[in-house]
Amino acid sequence: MKAKIKWYQEVLELEPSSKVFFPLAKLFAENDQYPEAIATLKQGLERNTEHFEARMLLIDCLGRMAAMDARHRPAMEAEIRSIGDVLQRYPAFWQSWAGTLSAQPQSKDAAVALSFLSAAFADASISWTEIIEQGLRQVLMGEQGAAAASASPSMAPLKVVAPPPVPSHEEDDESDGGIVSATGPIPLVRGHVQRGSGEFSGADVEDEAEDEPFSLRTLSMAKVLAEQGDTRGALEICDELLASAQEPAERQRVEAFRHTVAASGRTAVPEHVTAENQPLQGKTKLINTLESLAERLEARAAR
Numbered sequence: 001m002k003a004k005i006k007w008y009q010e011v012l013e014l015e016p017s018s019k020v021f022f023p024l025a026k027l028f029a030e031n032d033q034y035p036e037a038i039a040t041l042k043q044g045l046e047r048n049t050e051h052f053e054a055r056m057l058l059i060d061c062l063g064r065m066a067a068m069d070a071r072h073r074p075a076m077e078a079e080i081r082s083i084g085d086v087l088q089r090y091p092a093f094w095q096s097w098a099g100t101l102s103a104q105p106q107s108k109d110a111a112v113a114l115s116f117l118s119a120a121f122a123d124a125s126i127s128w129t130e131i132i133e134q135g136l137r138q139v140l141m142g143e144q145g146a147a148a149a150s151a152s153p154s155m156a157p158l159k160v161v162a163p164p165p166v167p168s169h170e171e172d173d174e175s176d177g178g179i180v181s182a183t184g185p186i187p188l189v190r191g192h193v194q195r196g197s198g199e200f201s202g203a204d205v206e207d208e209a210e211d212e213p214f215s216l217r218t219l220s221m222a223k224v225l226a227e228q229g230d231t232r233g234a235l236e237i238c239d240e241l242l243a244s245a246q247e248p249a250e251r252q253r254v255e256a257f258r259h260t261v262a263a264s265g266r267t268a269v270p271e272h273v274t275a276e277n278q279p280l281q282g283k284t285k286l287i288n289t290l291e292s293l294a295e296r297l298e299a300r301a302a303r
Helices: 002-014 021-030 034-047 052-068 070-088 091-102 105-121 128-144 146-150 169-175 190-195 202-209 219-227 231-244 248-267 277-302
Strands: none
Touching: 002 021, 002 277, 021 034, 021 052, 034 052, 052 070, 070 091, 091 105, 091 219, 091 231, 219 231, 219 248, 231 248
């Protein structure tokens, strides 16, 4: 490792703007030489400001040093602010990452956390308390049945209007959420938990809709994805909203927005950056650096 570190240092002496500074800093960090890693990263980032991973490594090293010496904390916080400002501007990145992780069973918790970050960065008015409360309510209803969950004093009561009494005993059983007998099994009906009984009036359904679990896949999120250039993700959310839309006005809004997104996706023209001289200049620079390094190695071997 020492020989490799020395080699990287010689390359940086010949070409201070080389990106070799990053693997050199990683070697220092792996060897617990955090002050050397921090100095190397700061020097390299002065000439390679776009090196994102180098900034992440710098924050990691500063954090380790701050745990031992509080004088490094201001520098660490300054770097975190610079990185955080960039990451907050792209909520669609977090949502896309969450979608990728959700397909992996061992990463679903991380996917939920990333979805929350995406919503928070998109200025959605949600909180962990609301999410956990709604989730607990659904879990308890799934385990104990709709009747037991609605009678639980520890949970916030759902807005449910009792159906009018009927003379028939069988109809009473049907209106109680599908409970056939006291000794028989209690069937779990998702529609009853989330929407209420089909005999409720339209006003009752609107009241219960306020207590449904919060979903991140809303028209606002589709607009955020479209603004960030994720046309495909925005169209997918629009399709889901159209499939579940109940009001004609809501369907009309979603269809209009979907048409706008689809049209913008067809007319988008990719930008191409042309730099014909950059490859030639880079090769010439690399050849000169290697020649200088070879001369130094030959001179050392001759000694």
